[in-house]
Amino acid sequence: MTHDSGAADAWRLLATLTAGRRMAWLAALWLTMVAALAELAPFWLIYRAIALLVEAPQALGAALPGLAGWLALALVLKYLAYGGAYLLSHHGAYAVMAATRRRLAGHLAEAPLHWLYAQGAGALKQSVIQDVERMEAFLAHHTVEVGAAVLAPLCAAALLWWVDWRLALAVLATGPLAWLGAHWTLRGMGRDHDRFNRASARLDNATVEYVRNMPVMKVFCRAGEGFQLLRRRLHDYYRLTGRITRRTVPGWALFTSMLGAHVLLVLPLGAWLHGRGEAGAADVAAALLLGAGVFRPLLKVSRFFMEMPEIFAGLRRMAPILACRRPPRLPAPHSPPSSAPETLRLSGVGFGYGARAILADVSLTLRPGSFNVLVGPSGAGKTTLAQVVAGVLPPLAGEACIGGRPLAALDDAERARRVAFVTQEVFLFAGTIRDNLCLARPPAPPDDAALHTALRVAQAAELVAALPEGLDTELRELGTRLSGGERQRLAVARALLADTPLLVLDEATAFADSLTQRDFFRALRETYPRKTCLVVAHRLYGIERSDQVLVLEGGRLSGCGDHARLLREHAWYRGMWRCEAENDAWALRRGAEHGGAAHD
Structure with a gap:
């Protein structure tokens, strides 16, 4: 299975698991859009205040109470909208989590024993516990946060375009550069996440086995380093996490640095336009303020894309469990009472x-x-x-x-x-x-x-x-x-x-x-x-x-x-019977030599 087809299968499974709660997330997204618009109000009010300060300083004092009132109203609206959105998203996420665990438990109850043994207790625990919790966190938080992270920059870009399209282009130019740099340095992260999750499942299995065999380890005074399988799993796990960290940190640092680089373009351009009389001080100030907020929410989108491979890996681990069913039962016209003697x-x-x-x-x-x-x-x-x-x-x-x-x-x-x-x-x-x-x-x-x-x-x-x-x-x-x-x-x-x-x-x-x-x-x-x-x-x-x-x-x-x-x-049976009889007789003779019959 290719990575793209695996992601498509994971999306389809996620859509199936969340089918009954889509209206809740649609309502959460609508409230998120309201909150994103309310979040832009302070920038607009600051723009108006700077414009008044430059153009009509004597009118600023009279306008300040009105501006403050609108600012308070925007903050209250933002608080209520985000609160409602998070409430709806969490309610839907917990409902999906409960329903998914019920489905997983139901399929595990029908799974054949040999299939359960082949999966390993650690891997099954990871699917039912950790993978479902990751899905819940993804649905509860990312529904609102990613929605806001996408809507807020769009609204900010529209407002910037209305202020001055040239300043808007200068702000937006840093986005593609940051994305290209991150894409180049973080390529192949999906495969790394798959390797990480396989290593994590193997480590879980070895840990469960080690904990179950702890009494044996205590008897022989062997600590964790004496359990070779656990040592190998830990070594593989930390070696892989170290490699992933070394690849991820430079790319992430480059991405976050370039998202804040709009000042290098906006400030020279704004000064040049202001000197030519084509842009006011309020326009340049608004571009600098809004530019800092245009791409900052996209950090959450980037984290979303970095977490998606892990979520997809968890969904792919759930898929075999949800696909596991008891073999079709053969029809039978009559079932005798369970108390009747049966051959x-x-x-x-x-x-x-x-x-x-x-x-x-x-x-x-x-x-x-x-x-x-x-x-x-x-x-x-x-x-x-x-x-x-x-x-x-x-x-x-x-x-x-x-x-x-x-x-x-x-x-x-x-x-x-x-x-x-x-x-x-x-x-x-x-x-x-x-x-x-x-x-x-x-x-x-x-x-x-x-x-x-x-x-x-x-x-x-x-x-x-x-x-x-x-x-x-x-x-x-x-x-x-x-x-x-x-x-x-x-x-x-x-x-x-x-x-x-x-x-x-x-x-x-x-x-x-x-x-x-x-x-x-x-x-x-x-x-x-x-x-x-x-x-x-x-x-x-x-x-x-x-x-x-x-x-x-x-x-x-x-x-x-x-x-x-x-x-x-039967030769084998006869030999086993003779062997046990001789052992029994030997125990009795040994007991007699010591003055009595042996009882063990």
Whole structure:
């Protein structure tokens, strides 16, 4: 995409986002024009006073009260007009900012998980927070300021032309010279702004990653300079800002200096015309005063053009988010009740990122009320398969159906009624434990009995009971008062409270010990016998009684069956089971050598 086409796309997006508030800005521009005319009144009054002083000094005293009255009226009119213009522009800008953030949040809510992960938290935060704020500041201020900066010089130039066209030309001659000098020295700034914004987004991503990994850095006593990615991003960022600053400052200084150079032309010309009797002293004084104000407002216009590349870059970053939509949902004539037992089937499912295949021709069936465990080596695609089963990741090939209906045909609300999903990365919001658990059922919060049942099954009942205020204990954002295992247990309890027919747990017991995992599997099956479960596990403890074990290797299902069958027929599963059994026996023998059984 060329820079010009990118700017055109940004203008179109800005026009779309501000479509509902154009009348407010038209009214603001009209008031700005009134204010610009009122701003010229003092110059006209000074011109009249100088003319009287030169031509009829005795009449100046009598005229001064009238001139002062008109000056006060002009100042009041200017104040009211600018105040109204800024009020309208800010009101419209804040409305656009709120509407834009709602739109961005709505599109992010529909975006596929893999797309969100690919963007990076820092870049998304920059689009939703900083880029929208820049757009708001642009709309709130530049609508009035740029309008005034354009209208005021036009009115001043018209008044100068009326006073003396030759003096007017002398004043206006400095403008094109200043513009040519700035254009020559500041060329290519649009590309520099694009580079700056990309570097800023990369720095934001690295900073978010560094902050999230701060506990690890503390453990190893490594400060910011020990985080190599952050160091590189900071180095790139400051090197680029230094280069942009070295290019910008000389051009900006040249531009501002040349805008005030009208005196070098107007004063000699005015003196020559006055000596020839072709221009009065009041005419020359008016040219000098108005000349200083003709181009000074254009400094705001120049700043506007310098900020526009940054605004355009922000709009271009918003564009992919606003264009991101959930894939079209397939029509379905009938949707069975969410509480009815449903079979989930995957037929020839494939998924990948570009040329890298993650899943290939995966077909499986999860019967209603069955307990299914998905195992396999690291990098086999287990998390991706779990996301496909949960309906948050649409397959690129094949089909995933629940109750005979494609998951792609479900909207988010219906999918949430049918499937509960616990990811590896647990997020708890700032608030009480009760608030976090009730998030699963916002319309009708569960009673305490349901809460305690879910906590008991998730092996979190003792944890909550030991807290000072139980369910009403306040948590900080991300649940920083809890360990990783405790956060996972609360996340599992929250998913159980959703009361969905299908539950998908992606490594949800990774922080649990073997006995806790075994107790959890047993309680889950006994308490929710009708719930269909798919559990991604990296340990095999407690899965002996599962209805179906699925072995995923290299993105393909290499084994499917119960525990006994896979021990007989599947080499990888048999080896993993033997390895874990030997580790367990080794731990017991080591414990016996020290006078007792090991409990870890």
